[in-house]
Amino acid sequence: EPEVTQTPSHQVTQMGQEVILRCVPISNHLYFYWYRQILGQKVEFLVSFYNNEISEKSEIFDDQFSVERPDGSNFTLKIRSTKLEDSAMYFCASSERLAVNTGELFFGEGSRLTVL
Amino acid sequence: AQSVTQLDSQVPVFEEAPVELRCNYSSSVSVYLFWYVQYPNQGLQLLLKYLSGSTLVKGINGFEAEFNKSQTSFHLRKPSVHISDTAEYFCAVSPRNSGNTPLVFGKGTRLSVIA
Numbered sequence: 001e002p003e004v005t006q007t008p009s010h011q012v013t014q015m016g017q018e019v020i021l022r023c024v025p026i027s028n029h030l031y032f033y034w035y036r037q038i039l040g041q042k043v044e045f046l047v048s049f050y051n052n053e054i055s056e057k058s059e060i061f062d063d064q065f066s067v068e069r070p071d072g073s074n075f076t077l078k079i080r081s082t083k084l085e086d087s088a089m090y091f092c093a094s095s096e097r098l099a100v101n102t103g104e105l106f107f108g109e110g111s112r113l114t115v116l
Numbered sequence: 117a118q119s120v121t122q123l124d125s126q127v128p129v130f131e132e133a134p135v136e137l138r139c140n141y142s143s144s145v146s147v148y149l150f151w152y153v154q155y156p157n158q159g160l161q162l163l164l165k166y167l168s169g170s171t172l173v174k175g176i177n178g179f180e181a182e183f184n185k186s187q188t189s190f191h192l193r194k195p196s197v198h199i200s201d202t203a204e205y206f207c208a209v210s211p212r213n214s215g216n217t218p219l220v221f222g223k224g225t226r227l228s229v230i231a
Contacts, residue, residue: 004159033218042120043160043206043221056218091160105219107152107159 002026006092006108014116016081021111023075023092032075033093033105034067036060043091049075082115089113118143118209120222128228129197137192137225139181139207147209149190150219151181154204163205166190177201202229 005024013019025032034046047057049067064086066078075094079086089112093105123138141147151163164175171183177200181192190207204226208219 006159035218035221037224040125040223042223043208045218045220048218093160104150104162104165105160107161109157109159 002106004092004094004106004108006090006111008111009109010112010114012114012116013082015084019079019082019086019113021077021079021090021092021113023077023108024073025075025092025094026106027073029094029096029106031055031095032067032069033095034077035091035093035107036088037091037110038085038088046077046090079113082113084115087113087115118147118211118220120207120209120220122205122207122222122225124225125223126226126228128230130230131199132196134195135193135197135201135227137205137207137227139190139192139222141188141190141207141209143188143209143211146212148212149181149183150208150210151175151179151190151192152206152208152221154206154224156203160206163192197227197229199229199231201227203227 007022032049037043045058047061048055064080068076089110091110092108095105119142121140129135149166152160153163154160164173166173166183174180179194204224206224207222210219
């Protein structure tokens, strides 16, 4: 069964360092997303991506964050200069175009980021 | 804007007992409603969804949920739980006909099934 894969599963970094989280969405999906969950809090939307550009982003997704689909299979989230409050589980998700309005997203296992 | 409240952060229940996980939402427009489940060390996966029609929807693994518009609720139920149901459960909403507006999730409810 096709699945979304994320790497790394866990990353520990020092405050101020750059971090890149990687995702391989399901191959025939066209919409891609990043969500995050700070421990004990809600799963929060960060950004959605379609046709090689950001289609929507939340207020969390500030200038420190960027996304890229560099090679047609990977979908990356970069945090330029990490802060302590960026510590969270980051989830990548993808969906088929027709599923966009019905919310059926397919999620990866998550990448846990710990900023020290 | 939409918001989702899951009233219980943790629910312990004995094996073969019934369980209800509560979800309330707030929205100024009509919504689609979802429950996602996250088993240990796995990603979130869709458990069930309400789009239209019958307010009682059935999902995988014997779960069902009932949409109650007047109470703005979408509680998840299972009549008899198994150890394998131990997981984190997330309620989510999406406004209807909204293009690419993303899902809004609740905080999640950790269901722990005790043998």
